[in-house]
Amino acid sequence: MKSRHLLMAASLLVVLAMLVGCATPAATPAAPAASSGEQPAASSGEQPAAQTAARPFIPVISKGFQHQFWQAVKQGAEDAAKQYDVDITFEGPATEAEVDKQIEMLQAALAKNPQAICFAALDSQAAIPLLKEAQSKGIPVVGFDSGVDSDIPVATASTDNSAAAALAADKMAELIGGSGKVAVMVHDQTSRTGIDRRDGFVNRIKEAYPDIEIVNIDYGGGDHLKSTELAKAVIQANPDLKGYFGANEGSAIGVVNAVSELGMAGKLVVIGFDAGKLQKDAVRSGLMAGAITQNPVGIGFKCVEAAVKAIKGEAVEPVIDTGFYWYDASNMDESQFGPLLYD
Amino acid sequence: MTTTENTTTTTPAKRSIFRSEAAQKLLAFGALIVIFVFFSLASPFFLTKDNVIGILLATAVNGVLALGVTFVIITAGIDLSVGTVMTLAAMTTAVSIAVWHLPIPLGILVGLLTGMLAGAINGVVIARMKIPPFVATLGMMMIARGLALVIPAAIFGSVRPVYFSDSPLFGQIMMGSVIGALIPNLPVPNAVLILFGAALVAAFLLAKTVFGRYTVAIGSNEEATRLSGINVANWKTMVYAVGGLFSGLAGVMIASRLNSAQPGLGAGYELDAIAAVVIGGTSLSGGEGTILGTLIGAFIISTLTNGLRILGVPQEWQFVITGVIVILAVYLDILRRRAR
Known part of the structure; x- marks a missing residue:
């Protein structure tokens, strides 16, 4: 009986390890930033992105992740991460009501000692204590989408x-x-x-x-x-x-x-x-x-870009308007819309 | 096989409960240790003081909800309303303190009583009107969700969060740190103390009181309990009321944590609470369960969530992995029962 327990505990560990193992590479094509550019991910994909000390690490905490809109924001954030050679993670709660879940995400992100944070608050007041903690640790916060209703963020990338x-x-x-x-x-x-x-x-x-x-x-x-x-x-x-x-x-x-x-x-x-x-x-x-x-792709791109600038100590615009556009059957196939009209 | 049979006091039987419960606690605790060791090896950011405190804090609200559900599940019942009742209690507390300007302790009392009242109504509907617990608490889940939206709409003319702007002290209930004041380098938020305090009370209720014994008895064999002259309907109502009381406490806690009452919150929270209870070895068919198990179950869930996040596992996979762990944990428990 005891040995069976041991066996089960061991298999639990193995399954967990396998799942994490297969989950991490699964992210690699979607999140090129997680591995270092063209190189294969270090040590079989188990190395979390933030461990590579040389590259700045910027967690992006959004208001959701399943919705196509957020996937497009994620795409933009990843494009910026690639262009500026930084590591990012992208996450958000399952529904926009889950203020406390988002707070947990922010807390876990802070625990990883990031160089900057991109954050779209579900409820600004609820996030203020953690954002103050980030501020006191000298971690610049960049707001995006609905942003953060406070003077802590160095910039906000959003639609009017x-x-x-x-x-x-x-x-x-x-x-x-x-x-x-x-x-x-x-x-x-x-x-x-x-x-x-x-x-x-x-x-x-x-x-x-x-x-x-x-x-x-x-x-x-x-x-x-x-x-x-x-x-x-x-x-x-x-x-x-x-x-x-x-x-x-x-x-x-x-x-x-x-x-x-x-x-x-x-x-x-x-x-x-x-x-x-x-x-x-x-x-x-x-x-x-x-x-x-x-322009969700632009929102994601601009927030990571502003974070990179803030890390380098460069000046950033406090309000980055990412724009909005009218489209109908007559103009929607024009090239200007390309990535804006995400699927 | 169940604890009730064993409470009829013969020495060998007593020893066998001890043995089985010890094994159960050890098993769940072992799983928690395994998960902890795994994440500690996998990421240098996991086993840091700040992050461990973060995990403890993340367990607090779900842990308190799970404590309440434990009693209900031991009676072979279920409570789907705990999440939205929590939200409703947060709302009544917020209205009491931020709108009516009642003193904070009174506001907390209002929140606790809101939860207890909702639970008591569940109990009456289940025990007196003979509506199955699943249906009764599903109804309460919707009622509480609606009321949590109706209250701010009635007061402010629109559904919006209620903030504790004028009562900064209220936020300190959860996020202040009594321990940190005593030991400067250990800023463990009060939320963690509240969780452990609530767990102690729950463990005492379940193990040392008539209420606890009848809770287990009803879950093992409701008919036999009735036939031995116990007013099952009354005790059941009390069980749901106690469950509601814990939801009320969770409501006060989440309001303090977020410095606001969020009207849209709470749907789906019942499932996390039930998962914690089940991982902790409480049987959904009733008659068996421990508070320590539930506490460990709640820690397993928040540790997994945190660890996978710290590892940077994509969010899509976090759900898959957590689901597999829940099934494995319960399977492990079933194997243990079979082996006995």
Whole structure:
């Protein structure tokens, strides 16, 4: 009996080692920064990136990682890591509600003695004690996306979400002819991007287009299915609805699903936000009139670039605007959009 | 086979519980040591003072949730509502302190009572209305989640976090360090002391009180317990209320940790808590389990999460590895039972 326990404990260890072993190289193609450029990873991929003392190590802690948007940010961060010859890691919690999980990630990142940190706070106040710790250790913090609401970050690379949503409002007004009912689907009412895009859109409509009425603002958590059901209810309750704005990818896809399930294609102007395969397909097929895209690759690239500059002691712009663009079926294949319209 | 049979006091039986429990604790503890040694060898950043303190801190909230769930699972029940009840308790505490400006101890009491009340309602629905625990606590999970959103919406007109801006002292409950004040080089946050304190209370409740004995008895054989004249419905209600009390404590802790009550938090936390309990050797079919096991289970989860992060294992793989470990840990426990 004892020997069996020992055997099991040993096999547990072996399985763990094997999994870690096969997991680390799996990262190598996706994260070229983890291995040193073209050289194969040191000692069979088990060496964590940060151990190579000569290369600066910059953990990037985002607000998510599964979503295509964050994968594009990751891509940009990795491009910058390659260009500036630094090591990065990229991680974020499973959902944008998990403030405490993100704090644990920040804590673990600090334990690795990084040279700088890139951070997109889910809740700035909750992160302040750890960021102060980073500051006291002389580790520069660079904010990205929603950034960090404090004076600790040396720079922030982000989209002006409020202005981006105002552009969506202008396009909406233009496409529905300046009057009528529209509805808004937002991912949540607590995050910075949710609030800024909702208010950016709503305020622009109120200020500039008095004949447009916003009948409904719903929150679908960015979940495709939930947003679909909510949008269907709104469309059925408002037969004279002329337009629908989805404030992030999940919300926009929900609206598109609702429109096509109700057989309303072409009768409703749908405007989306961000890219992703589903949204791009919807724009191509005409289900969606167009959408605003940010520059997630640029956000990832600029934040790592600013971190590298901060490590070297070079001056960095405190606010790095990474831009936003309107795309529709007529212009989306132009080369300027290339990496911005990620799948 | 179960502890209850054995509590009917014959000396050899007693010795066999001792032996089995000792083996169980040793096994889970052994697994924790193995994981620790593995990560220490794999990364120079793992076994540092700051990181170990980080692991202890990361265990605190999930550990306290798991303590409460342990009682429930020992009765062969389940509590899916612990995560969102935690969020609701954080919210009521935050509203009491930051909006109503009640003194901090009173605010904490409100949070604890919120958790206990939610648990007691679970208990009544399960024990009196005969709704299966899975369904009853699933309902409570949604109710608590909704209420945690409704409260700030009612007060501020929109769903948003509630911050403890005017009460800096509240954050010190978790993140201050009594130990650090005594021993300057050991800044172990109070959260860790609260976790161990809560574990001591839970261990005492389970091992030394009538409440603990009936908890185990109900889980081993509910019908027999009823037939021996014990008011099973009342005791069950108490078990869920105690579980809720721990969720309330976790709520106060997470609010203090984050210096805010986050209305959207908590979904999925019940699964981490249940995983900690199960890794710790508590049987989902009831009648068997220890607090020390749960504590070790919670440490195994946070150590794995931290270690894989420190190693730079991609996040996608972290889930896979943690899942494999959970299954292996429980399989190990099943082998041990079979061998007996």
